[in-house]
Each structure stands twice: as structure tokens, then as C-alpha cells.
Amino acid sequence: MKGVGFSFKHAGISAKEIHAAAPILSTAIFQLNSIKDKGYDGCATSINLPADKAMHLKVKKLAKKYKKAAVIVVVGIGGSNLGTMAVYDAVKGKYANFYEKKMVLFADTVDPDSIERFSNAVKENAKSKYKVLLCFVTKSGGTTETVANFEILYSTLKKYQKGADWVVAITDKGSKLWELAHHKGWDCLEIPKYVGGRYSVFSPVGLFPLAVAGVNIDALLKGAKDMRNKCLNIDITKNPAALSAIALASHYRHHNKNIHDTFLFSNDLENIGKWYRQLMGESIGKEHDLNGRKVNRGITPTVSIGSTDLHSMAQLYLGGPHDKVTTFITLDSFNKKMNMPVMKEYDALASSIQGKSMAGIMKAIEQGIKTAFAKGNRPFMSVVLPDKSEESIGQLLQMKMMEMMLLGRLLNVDPFDQPNVEEYKIVTKKILAG
Amino acid sequence: MKGVGFSFKHAGISAKEIHAAAPILSTAIFQLNSIKDKGYDGCATSINLPADKAMHLKVKKLAKKYKKAAVIVVVGIGGSNLGTMAVYDAVKGKYANFYEKKMVLFADTVDPDSIERFSNAVKENAKSKYKVLLCFVTKSGGTTETVANFEILYSTLKKYQKGADWVVAITDKGSKLWELAHHKGWDCLEIPKYVGGRYSVFSPVGLFPLAVAGVNIDALLKGAKDMRNKCLNIDITKNPAALSAIALASHYRHHNKNIHDTFLFSNDLENIGKWYRQLMGESIGKEHDLNGRKVNRGITPTVSIGSTDLHSMAQLYLGGPHDKVTTFITLDSFNKKMNMPVMKEYDALASSIQGKSMAGIMKAIEQGIKTAFAKGNRPFMSVVLPDKSEESIGQLLQMKMMEMMLLGRLLNVDPFDQPNVEEYKIVTKKILAG
Numbered sequence: 001m002k003g004v005g006f007s008f009k010h011a012g013i014s015a016k017e018i019h020a021a022a023p024i025l026s027t028a029i030f031q032l033n034s035i036k037d038k039g040y041d042g043c044a045t046s047i048n049l050p051a052d053k054a055m056h057l058k059v060k061k062l063a064k065k066y067k068k069a070a071v072i073v074v075v076g077i078g079g080s081n082l083g084t085m086a087v088y089d090a091v092k093g094k095y096a097n098f099y100e101k102k103m104v105l106f107a108d109t110v111d112p113d114s115i116e117r118f119s120n121a122v123k124e125n126a127k128s129k130y131k132v133l134l135c136f137v138t139k140s141g142g143t144t145e146t147v148a149n150f151e152i153l154y155s156t157l158k159k160y161q162k163g164a165d166w167v168v169a170i171t172d173k174g175s176k177l178w179e180l181a182h183h184k185g186w187d188c189l190e191i192p193k194y195v196g197g198r199y200s201v202f203s204p205v206g207l208f209p210l211a212v213a214g215v216n217i218d219a220l221l222k223g224a225k226d227m228r229n230k231c232l233n234i235d236i237t238k239n240p241a242a243l244s245a246i247a248l249a250s251h252y253r254h255h256n257k258n259i260h261d262t263f264l265f266s267n268d269l270e271n272i273g274k275w276y277r278q279l280m281g282e283s284i285g286k287e288h289d290l291n292g293r294k295v296n297r298g299i300t301p302t303v304s305i306g307s308t309d310l311h312s313m314a315q316l317y318l319g320g321p322h323d324k325v326t327t328f329i330t331l332d333s334f335n336k337k338m339n340m341p342v343m344k345e346y347d348a349l350a351s352s353i354q355g356k357s358m359a360g361i362m363k364a365i366e367q368g369i370k371t372a373f374a375k376g377n378r379p380f381m382s383v384v385l386p387d388k389s390e391e392s393i394g395q396l397l398q399m400k401m402m403e404m405m406l407l408g409r410l411l412n413v414d415p416f417d418q419p420n421v422e423e424y425k426i427v428t429k430k431i432l433a434g
Numbered sequence: 435m436k437g438v439g440f441s442f443k444h445a446g447i448s449a450k451e452i453h454a455a456a457p458i459l460s461t462a463i464f465q466l467n468s469i470k471d472k473g474y475d476g477c478a479t480s481i482n483l484p485a486d487k488a489m490h491l492k493v494k495k496l497a498k499k500y501k502k503a504a505v506i507v508v509v510g511i512g513g514s515n516l517g518t519m520a521v522y523d524a525v526k527g528k529y530a531n532f533y534e535k536k537m538v539l540f541a542d543t544v545d546p547d548s549i550e551r552f553s554n555a556v557k558e559n560a561k562s563k564y565k566v567l568l569c570f571v572t573k574s575g576g577t578t579e580t581v582a583n584f585e586i587l588y589s590t591l592k593k594y595q596k597g598a599d600w601v602v603a604i605t606d607k608g609s610k611l612w613e614l615a616h617h618k619g620w621d622c623l624e625i626p627k628y629v630g631g632r633y634s635v636f637s638p639v640g641l642f643p644l645a646v647a648g649v650n651i652d653a654l655l656k657g658a659k660d661m662r663n664k665c666l667n668i669d670i671t672k673n674p675a676a677l678s679a680i681a682l683a684s685h686y687r688h689h690n691k692n693i694h695d696t697f698l699f700s701n702d703l704e705n706i707g708k709w710y711r712q713l714m715g716e717s718i719g720k721e722h723d724l725n726g727r728k729v730n731r732g733i734t735p736t737v738s739i740g741s742t743d744l745h746s747m748a749q750l751y752l753g754g755p756h757d758k759v760t761t762f763i764t765l766d767s768f769n770k771k772m773n774m775p776v777m778k779e780y781d782a783l784a785s786s787i788q789g790k791s792m793a794g795i796m797k798a799i800e801q802g803i804k805t806a807f808a809k810g811n812r813p814f815m816s817v818v819l820p821d822k823s824e825e826s827i828g829q830l831l832q833m834k835m836m837e838m839m840l841l842g843r844l845l846n847v848d849p850f851d852q853p854n855v856e857e858y859k860i861v862t863k864k865i866l867a868g
Contacts, residue, residue, distance in 0.1 A: 078745025112769035147784035278746030285750025298754025311512025312712030316719025319854035320732025335546035350581035368862030420753035428802030
């Protein structure tokens, strides 16, 4: 397997800082090792998902049953679809629906225009006898947007796809949805109780729709498992999750850097950035620390896409305040088929690109911005993915989830809860009940 | 015309702060009034674009010539395509290529996978005699990514679309591209010299491709012109651009809020957020102030989409640090066709939504988050668009551009330059020159 590469050379962390973080991190990593492959009793046990063969077999068996699905609609929001979107786009491409045989739709918010379009897609495809599969994904079983969208899309499905009630529910065992699914006779997959939405991409939440959509989940999990083992290394100087957590915590605490930009040099990786936004936003953004003190802690995750956003954000990143840490995520091996023609008449417009590969031009831009960051004392970490394959993406996501568990320890917050989210939900429910 | 609504009730600005900002802003607004409809001599003259009838006529005439275009590829990056994407998605929908007759593609970065897909789209459509139009947009005439992408796509076009060299160049008068276009016999539209990329959406940069794509540019400009006049109001208590600028400047300077989140409650408006990222990032992110002092100033613009991102970012926004000002952008009138069925069996999953309109559920969520923000002393401004029509979007974009000019004044930086961008371009060019 080709391993993901990491460089912390420009992360701005000293041996002293690594040394200072060692006691906390060693304890945390030791604890992670102690729960390794021992079921799902406890929030950090999501690290056991990549090695859970029984669950994989179950997912693959069910995916086989629905393999003829031509349209897969993932009805879910937040932790119930961000990981799936991230992997799907990376592996199949951001606009895969234009060229892939299967259509994969993600129904998240209740934007009526979006849902109308999805409902039309279900109608047209169900009518023409292409099989439409609805994945009804909600951990609690009662997320407002998800239930609303499901009702709309299921009504359409029932009307047009006669005799094939193709619904798979993915939820906590014993939730109201779990009960409904059994009552209706829908297939049902379980999310382990302690695995939270933002850590659930390698549970049936991500694996089932991805498998039906033709993503190689074996390779995805192989990558994840391999990286898990690297991030369980007690020697934190060789543990990428630990080093990344140290850099983020140290810049936040000691250098007022309250923003972490994930700068991805591939259009197809944008949703990995959005998945990471939730992972970091919910895990670290806390009103109270673990001692119950009011701290209003948090690092704001932002997403940039290269080279596009150099044309909108480079001025701020290079000239603006020193309030950011950046993680560059680049590809080692790009599509090699695209090469510039040699058209001399364009030399006057942009020199030195005739006959070059597109990948080579992208590499030069990546190097240009990294050099400028280094020169300007803008701290950054480098993650180099071998490619956008399942194995590489599995490694990346697993490393990021473990980074977040360790970062929570360093910042003394609970990386697994999200208590403040209830604040707006209560008002919303009151208005709806109105 | 339906006007865009603004509320600064929860913006956390006092009468004292408004009073303190008045001298600077009055001078700035007075100066803007003095250049109104007097050509393009000076950077702020982009405010004259919405009323430039001669330019509009020229754009519309040329758009008519290419009205049979079935595929429009906008080859441009940053200020050369962000505004066009923002308006197009808002008016036609984010995934319009799935249902609109015309296909509109945006080729920005040199990601080889993206360009391969675009090149295939050009090939297939040119082959089948649908007309493909390439809009070659670069203000300087020499943006590396744009020239590279154009060469690739133009080679494909030449090969398959025989006898129809459909290229329109949009650039500064006298640029190398301007010269090449005249040499080649391509149609050419001029960007006024002092109008920078991020202020150019109402110049031919945005107007021409939008007009060919079927967007009503008359209505877009009508909205922009109307809002321009509102934002030229010397009475700053009635000037939304001024009030918004005061809120942003005041929270940045006095309350350490270095992040401005634009939280849009409509999937189709995401690219308006991305357009605004460039507008704010490049205009305010500065190493030096107007007195030449090194200040490293800047507010980091972020984009959230409702209700989706409540499921990833609400925890941070409500529980995390008080480091943000938020602008909620919501729609007054949503698609009314989508209504929930009444399916009692789902009541156990999510109560109080049966039979409701999707728009009503979205409104309840909007209200829920605004109430939680107010309760938690999280400052926010509210912008309510009547709808996603051209008129509404024209108003919004014009207000935001004038807000930025005024914010530059308040923060004592030049909102029209971007000197630090050169830092990475120099390295990139050296590497390419090998």
C-alpha cells in the first residue's frame, strides 16, 4: 500500500512543545491502544470500525442485494452524510453524476428547491423502472430535516416504483426509526451506540451507500486500519495524528491562531474539507472544558481549494493577520493524461507552460504557495496523498479523526459531545409546534 | 421592485459607534457620490457599471450573436468567474446543468481531472453540432491557469467544431489577450481599466456569459442600480452598506472578532458566499495600511449554508469563542410547491412537521438559530432577500461591494489592491521556467 506522507517541517512546533505534550498524549494513546479491537463500549471505539469484519460482511451482503440500484439517495444530514459525500466525491469525482452509471444524490437540508429537484429525479427514474434506493440515515432516528425529506421522497417512491419498497434504514439500535423500519419490513443497519455521527464514516453510515455506489470499501477500510495503527504509535514523534494535534493546540493556545485552514489541491476533495469542518467544529468548539469551567474554546475550521482559492484568499493568507494554521493536502500522483499543447502564439500571454503537463503546472503552484508561506512565517503542515484512491482517502480520514481525539485531550475538552446544538433545536421545535 | 431587507438590531453596534464612524464614512460616501455616473477613472468607479447603458447594449448585442450556444464554458479564475457563478447558481440553481437546456461550465483551476471532464464535454457537444462557446476571461490577459485551460479547451474546440471559432475574449483594452483576440478575429469585450476583478461582476466579465446563459441582466442591473443609490445615502443610519461596515469594523477592532461568517439559507446561494470570500479576503486582508505601516490586518470570511451547516458548525458557533460576526442571508419567499404529506406514522420520529410546507420548516430553523444567537450574545446582521431573482441578487451583490469599499476606509486599508498575491506567483513562475 502507498502510504500518505506527512511533513511538519514548517508547522512551527518545537521539540520543547512536543516534549510538553508528551505526558497527556502518551496517556491518551495508551488508552486508545487499550480499547483496540475490543468492541464499541465508549466514544473512542470508532477506531475499531475499520477492523470490524462481521460488520463489513453484513454491509457487503446487503449492498449486494441492492446492487441493481441505479439511483441512490442518501437522506441524512451532518454526520449522516458528510463522510459519505467526502469519500464518494474523492473517489468518483465531484460531478460524477454526469458520467457515472449510477446516480448518487444527497438530500440533507429542507431547501424546497433542492428537494423538488430530488423528488423529480426519484419520480423519473422510478417511472422508467430504474431502481431507486433510499438510504434513511439518522443516528437518533428523529432528525427533523431527514425525516421531512424522507417523507417527501418516500411518497414519490411509493407512487412510482411499484412493488419495490427499496429503503434501508441506518440508525441506532432501538431508535424510533429502528422500530419503524422493522414494522415496515425495511432492511436496517445499526450504528454502534457510542460512535458519534462525525466519527461514523467507517460504520454502515458511510460504508453501505458507498458500497452500493461502487466504491471499494475493502480498500477504504484497509487504508483506515493501516493509518489507525500508525496513529496508535506511542512514540509521538512518529505519530502524525499526535504531531498535528500538537501543532494545532500550540498555535491556538500560545499564538492566538484561532483558525485552521485545510487547503486541498484537488476539486474533488472539497467535501473532505467540509467533513473536517464538522469534525473540528463540533469536537473542539466548546462552552465548557472537562472541568466544567466556562471557556468558550474552539478553533474555526475553514476550507480552501487550490489553485482556485489562491485567486481569492492568497492576499489575506499572505498579507493578513497571523491568525491561522494551514494544512496543505496535495496529491502525489495526478492524472497524467492532460498535457498542454505547444501553441507558441500564447507564449506572450503566459510563458513557460507550453507542452507542460497540467499536473506539473499544479505542482509548481503548490510549491509557489508553500514557499511564500514559509518565507512569511505562516505555519503549515503538509499531507501528501499518493492519489485519490479508496486506500489513500481511508488513511486520511482515519488520521484526522484520531488527530481530533488527541486535540480534545490537549485542549481539555470532550471531543465526542455537542451540547450547545440543542439551543436552537428547542426554539425550532417550539415554533413548529406553534 | 421588491427591496432587500436589512436588520441591524442584533449587530451589536451602538449609536456611539455609528457617530464615531460618521466623519470617515460621510467623506467616503460624498466621494462616491461625486464620481457617480462619471466614467471609469478611479478604482471605486465600478459603482457606475449598473447604469452604463452603452456597455449593456454592446453586451446584449454580442450575446444575441451567440444565443444558439448550447454549451458555454467560462474560462477564468477568481474575479473572472466567481461573480458569474454566484449569479448563475442563484438564479438558475446550483445543479442547473441537470435540467437547463444550456450547459454552463466554469473552468478555473488546472486540476487535470476537472479539465479532462470539461474537455470531454466540449468534444461531445462540438461533435454533435451543438454550438460550444468559450469565454476567455482574464483581466491582465495572462493568468496562468486561464491561459492553460483555454489552450486545452480551444484545441479540442478547433478539432471538433469545424468552421465556428466561437471564442469571446473579455480583458483589459490593450492586454496581450486583447491583441491576440484582434489578430484571431475573436469578438472582444473590454473590462474598464480601474475596475478590479472582485468588483467586476456587473461589467462584461459577468454580464456577457450570464446573458448568453439566459439570465435577465436587465433585471440584475436594475437591482444593482437601485441598491447603489441606497448605499450612496449620506445619512448612514439609513445606509445598509455603511451600517454593515461599521458593525464589521467595530467588532474587529474593539472585540477581537476576526471572522465574518456569511450564513446563507439556500443551497443555491453558496457561490455568493464564495464570491464574498474573495471580496472581503482581498479587499481587507492587508500587510500594510494606507499610511504604509505594517499592520497585518484582515477579517477572515467564512461561508455557512443553512440548515446543512447547523449540523456541523452550530456547536462551535454557539459554544465556541466569541470571535465571529455573522450575516444571515435568508429568503422571504421560498418555493411554495413543496409540502409535507400527512403521514401519522412518522410523528414518533419528528413531531409537528406533518402537512407543513418545507419553506415553513426552514423558516422555523432560521428563527431557532437567530434566537439562540441573540440569547448567547453572538452578534449578527440579517439580510432578507425577497427571492432568488436577478433583481434581488443584483441588490445584494451591489450592497456587498459598497460595504467593502466603506469597510476599507474604516480599517484604513486599500480595498482595491492585492499586493501580496505576487509573492507565490513569482516562485511558481521560476519553477515553471525551470
